[in-house]
Amino acid sequence: MYCNKCGKEIPENVKFCPNCGNKIKGKTEDLLEVKEKEEEKEDEKEIEEVKEKEEQKDDEKEKEISKPGLNNSKKKTIGIFIVLLMIIVGLAGYVGFDLFSNKNNPKNEKVNTVSKKSIDKKDKKEGEDKDNQDENNADQYKEDEENTLKETPENEDSNATSSIIEGETAITEDNPNKFTCGYVFPESDSRYLNEEDLMYETSQKLALGRNEIYARHGYVFKTEPYKTYFEHKDWYAQDPSFKGGDSSLNEFEKYNIKLFLKYEND
Incomplete structure (x- = not known):
């Protein structure tokens, strides 16, 4: 048996080396010591494995974070x-x-108020102008009422049998069949005619337009060319009871007859 420290031979069953004084361990103690060392080695090995795994995980996370595609995409989204x-x-x-x-x-409220007032004033003025025009037309009619329409509807004079121009074609006693349908002034019974409607027309056509108003009511014409001209109109129907009085005429017709006479005499 030898001392495990100094290596010198010693007697068996001694507890201390007589040379160096080292405590001598038995076989059982040697085995325990060996086992403890092995366990320590295994523990250290496990600890190292755990550390390696953790390091691997950290490396993987760092790689994922450092990937340019994912990092740029997140930055763009944000x-x-x-x-x-x-x-x-x-x-x-x-x-x-x-x-x-x-x-x-x-200021906005003020601008809106001013705009509204301006519009109201404009509408009011237009309404007043229209009313004044209607009043003037009525006054003109009343002033001339006693001096007009006393003549016969045909207005017989030296020009009664002369040619009456309609467009580019003349109608006389020899060719009364021209223009057998339609009106010379279609709206003479439904609105007030104005100067622009009559100022460029011939006196013969104006006389025809004036007598056309009476013809609408069936006046029986006795002179030419009115007698033949209106007898060839499809819309003309004689009414012997109508003698040309104003009571059968509407306001438009009365006013327009006076206007025709005015331009016929100019």
């Missing part, structure tokens, strides 16, 4: 979201400010 958010906030602020300014700005 950037777009921030820009949209700023736009929405800006628009909301602008609309809110505009509404608030219009609501509390007395």
